[in-house]
Amino acid sequence: SQQGEEDPQALSIQEGENATMNCSYKTSINNLQWYRQNSGRGLVHLILIRSNEREKHSGRLRVTLDTSKKSSSLLITASRAADTASYFCVAVSSNDYKLSFGAGTTVTVRA
Amino acid sequence: DTEVTQTPKHLVMGMTNKKSLKCEQHMGHRAMYWYKQKAKKPPELMFVYSYEKLSINESVPSRFSPECPNSSLLNLHLHALQPEDSALYLCASSQDWPSVTGELFFGEGSRLTVL
Numbered sequence: 001s002q003q004g005e006e007d008p009q010a011l012s013i014q015e016g017e018n019a020t021m022n023c024s025y026k027t028s029i030n031n032l033q034w035y036r037q038n039s040g041r042g043l044v045h046l047i048l049i050r051s052n053e054r055e056k057h058s059g060r061l062r063v064t065l066d067t068s069k070k071s072s073s074l075l076i077t078a079s080r081a082a083d084t085a086s087y088f089c090v091a092v093s094s095n096d097y098k099l100s101f102g103a104g105t106t107v108t109v110r111a
Numbered sequence: 112d113t114e115v116t117q118t119p120k121h122l123v124m125g126m127t128n129k130k131s132l133k134c135e136q137h138m139g140h141r142a143m144y145w146y147k148q149k150a151k152k153p154p155e156l157m158f159v160y161s162y163e164k165l166s167i168n169e170s171v172p173s174r175f176s177p178e179c180p181n182s183s184l185l186n187l188h189l190h191a192l193q194p195e196d197s198a199l200y201l202c203a204s205s206q207d208w209p210s211v212t213g214e215l216f217f218g219e220g221s222r223l224t225v226l
Contacts, residue, residue: 032211042115042201042217043154066219090213097209101153 023089134202142208
């Protein structure tokens, strides 16, 4: 089911710049995840942040979580052309562990 | 092996045809999923199988019929589809369901076109 919102819907940046996208959700969560999807392909898991964590890093990715605002952000630093993709946040409910997808942010990195 | 394999990658079928989509994983995962994804939209959950039993059917029309022959295989049988059923069909798996971590492993998808 989809119950999250993401913004912006689309983002175009120059190679080397940082890309930031935001996600909001509606229920209490156990964790929140980010996935990447290249055009017409499957989704790839990027990073998971638990409800008791505020920030997490993985390579060029930085995720923050604010449970009081029911929001998360994904920062991609020093972007590359290969980062061109759609990014989805997925909130995992703490009540029934159901997954809720955000609407997605399409990122285009210009060479 | 951390792959979920889906076949075929592309499928074109008429509204009177019967076809099947197949999905296979060898990660020992006990939960498998079918998602439908339209262009520029997030995936929508269709079915969840847990331990080879259907656990969730998100009110999917009966022209879509899932089948889980064993813990590694998941099929989606298609019959009398409509043009609006054209979409990318994604299979996914997870260690279990409900999954505390919820991390899903997705296949590359089957692009279905209904004429």
